[in-house]
Amino acid sequence: MPTIKNKKTIATTKLFKIEKLDINFSQSVDREYEIITGMGLGAVMILPILDNNLIFIKEYAAAIDDYSLTFPKGKIDNQEKILEAANRELQEEIGFKANKMINAYTLDLAPGYLSHQTHIVIASELESSELEGDEPEKLEIVKCPLNSIPAFLLQQKNIDSRVFAAIFIYLNFLKDE
C-alpha cells in the first residue's frame, strides 16, 4: 500500500474541503494528490418502484446549469440512518413513502479524488405521503416502465451517472429479493 506522508487542508468552503496529500509509493516514488472531502455523512439515492415503473425526477443541476434526470436523492442528516434519510427524501421529492426498502449498495463516486459516497436504496410498496422539503421548486416526476429502461434512457439528456449504477445494481445484484 502507498503511504500518506502528509495531509494538509488547502481550501475550505461551506460544503467542501480540498486536501493536498503527499503520498509515497514503492521505489521512492512520491506524488502529490488533491482530494475533495467534507461532504458530511454522504448521500442516499433511492430507486423507487411503483406499479412496474421506475420513478425519476428532473431536478435543476447547478454545475451544468440545466435540468438533469436523476432519482430522488439527498444528503443524510446528522443522527439519521440511511433508510430514514431515504424515506424522508422520497416523501419530500415525490410524495410517497416506502413500506419496503433495501439498502442495496454503497457507491464510490470517483474514489481517486472524491471521498463522496452514495448509498443506493431500492424502495417499493409505495403509498402516498408528503413531507415539506427544502426544494426551491416543484420537481417534475417522470415514470419509465421496468421493461423499457434502455430505450427510455437513450432519449434522455443530462442523466446523473449514479442512475446508471443504481439501475445496474437493481437489475443484477438483487435477483433473489
Add this chain to the structure above:
Amino acid sequence: MPTIKNKKTIATTKLFKIEKLDINFSQSVDREYEIITGMGLGAVMILPILDNNLIFIKEYAAAIDDYSLTFPKGKIDNQEKILEAANRELQEEIGFKANKMINAYTLDLAPGYLSHQTHIVIASELESSELEGDEPEKLEIVKCPLNSIPAFLLQQKNIDSRVFAAIFIYLNFLKDE
C-alpha cells in the same frame, strides 16, 4: 429555467475551482449553491474488450486511501481528441492499443455540484503496444469474462461508480454495433 444571478470563485487549487452561485428560481425563491469546476477537458474511461473478457485495473485511489477497481482512465490533455486520449491511456495503463473504438457516451458524474464529465469509450480489436505513462506504480490488471460480469463485480470492493455506468452503456446502448 432558474437564473444564475451571480457567480464567484471562492477557492482555487492546482486541480479544482469552487464557485458559489446565487440562483433565482420562480416565485422569488433564491438559493446559494457551491459547485466544483476546473477539471480541464474532462476524462476518458475506456472499457477494453479482449477475447470475450473485460479488462479492469486496480489503481490506488487517494480519496479512499485504498485500491479501487476501475477501467483504464485519465484526463484528456490539451489539444487531444477523445479517442486519442483513450488510446494513449490504454497503452500507458494496460499495454494495449485498440484498432476499434466507439465514443459511446458522455457521463455527468454528479451534475448537481460537479461539472466533471467522463467520456465512455468502448475499445476492441486490441494489440500489444506500450507507452510510458505517469503512473506512480505498475497497475494490476484484472480480467472478467463477458458472461459473468455481475458475479465478478459482486466480489469486488471499492468499485468506481463509472464502471457500473460504462458496463450498463456497453450492454444496453450499443446493441447494433
